[in-house]
Amino acid sequence: MTSVSDVVTSVFLLAGASSCLWGAVGLVRFPDTPARLHAAAKPQSFGLLMILVGTALRVTPGQAAPLVLVALVQFVTAPVIAQVVGRAAHHGDAISKDNLVLDELRQPGERRPSDRQPVDRGPDAGRGDGPRSP
Amino acid sequence: MGIRDRLRQAWRRRTGAIGLVVVWLLLWGSVTPLAVLGGVVVAAFVVVLFPLPPLAHRLRVRPLWLVVLLVRLLVDLVVSTVTVTREVVRRGGRVRTAIVAVPLRVRSDLLVTLTANVVSVTPGTLVMELDRNAGVLYAHVLPAPDDPERVRHEVWAIERQVARAFGPDEDVDAALRRP
Numbered sequence: 394m395t396s397v398s399d400v401v402t403s404v405f406l407l408a409g410a411s412s413c414l415w416g417a418v419g420l421v422r423f424p425d426t427p428a429r430l431h432a433a434a435k436p437q438s439f440g441l442l443m444i445l446v447g448t449a450l451r452v453t454p455g456q457a458a459p460l461v462l463v464a465l466v467q468f469v470t471a472p473v474i475a476q477v478v479g480r481a482a483h484h485g486d487a488i489s490k491d492n493l494v495l496d497e498l499r500q501p502g503e504r505r506p507s508d509r510q511p512v513d514r515g516p517d518a519g520r521g522d523g524p525r526s527p
Numbered sequence: 528m529g530i531r532d533r534l535r536q537a538w539r540r541r542t543g544a545i546g547l548v549v550v551w552l553l554l555w556g557s558v559t560p561l562a563v564l565g566g567v568v569v570a571a572f573v574v575v576l577f578p579l580p581p582l583a584h585r586l587r588v589r590p591l592w593l594v595v596l597l598v599r600l601l602v603d604l605v606v607s608t609v610t611v612t613r614e615v616v617r618r619g620g621r622v623r624t625a626i627v628a629v630p631l632r633v634r635s636d637l638l639v640t641l642t643a644n645v646v647s648v649t650p651g652t653l654v655m656e657l658d659r660n661a662g663v664l665y666a667h668v669l670p671a672p673d674d675p676e677r678v679r680h681e682v683w684a685i686e687r688q689v690a691r692a693f694g695p696d697e698d699v700d701a702a703l704r705r706p
Binding site: 497 | 550552553554555604605608610611612614615616619620621622624625626627628643646647648651653656657665667669671675
């Protein structure tokens with residue numbers, strides 16, 4: 394028997410699945426690591442969210458509660474991982490120069506952030522009270 | 528660290544501990560007295576056994592601006608999914624990318640982190656590097672913009688919204704002071 398909730402659920406699940414699929418295609422087609430991160434970060438997060446919503450509609454609130462956690466963890470961790478991998482890619486020259494039309498992170502003659510001395514992490518670290526590099 | 532210091536820092540993190548109890552209840556999927564008790568015990572253990580350095584200063588949550596930020600986040604996620612998918616289909620291996628430097632105004636670590644998180648969900652941008660000393664965020668942009676200024680203004684708009692949702696007053700002022 395088909396009800397409204399069946400239709401709504403399938404719309405969410407299919408939207409989520411196809412979004413994840415396009416993310417996967419992007420992983421294959423994009424030329425370098427950072428571009429692949431875009432494909433891995435956004436369509437995947439969105440796809441997962443859609444699938445979670447679709448699932449939550451069909452289960453009891455008690456069963457849906459852990460799904461909130463899944464979404465939360467995804468959105469807290471995905472950008473962090475993307476940044477860590479992205480910066481590793483930049484340091485390791487895993488970037489396709491043919492595709493990169495502008496790189497303000499590595500201007501000629503400019504020091505890279507990795508060249509800087511380690512930061513003293515005092516109690517007020519990051520408040521900008523300490524000496525600033527140019 | 529003495530036992531007294533440990534308990535003091537644990538008491539400072541009581542809001543975070545409440546958050547842990549909520550996570551625990553979400554995991555169990557039910558609110559029974561036993562589950563709440565278990566959550567409180569676990570949260571107390573976590574904050575006492577794993578001390579964290581104090582946040583440099585307190586946050587001020589403004590619920591209305593927080594809702595604005597969350598709605599923006601959802602809309603951005605949809606738009607950026609469409610953007611990436613379009614590039615996957617149209618350009619694939621010939622996609623054009625760019626890395627744009629964006630100087631930030633907010634200074635507190637937490638606000639910088641949140642801004643970076645939102646930027647990574649925003650259409651076309653992913654944070655690649657954060658220069659904490661200089662307060663500069665480097666965004667990887669896909670597809671490459673015609674004008675890098677446009678990306679900078681987008682990031683600044685996010686920074687303003689994050690500061691409004693969470694920031695202490697001086698950070699909000701700093702974020703709004705941008706020309």
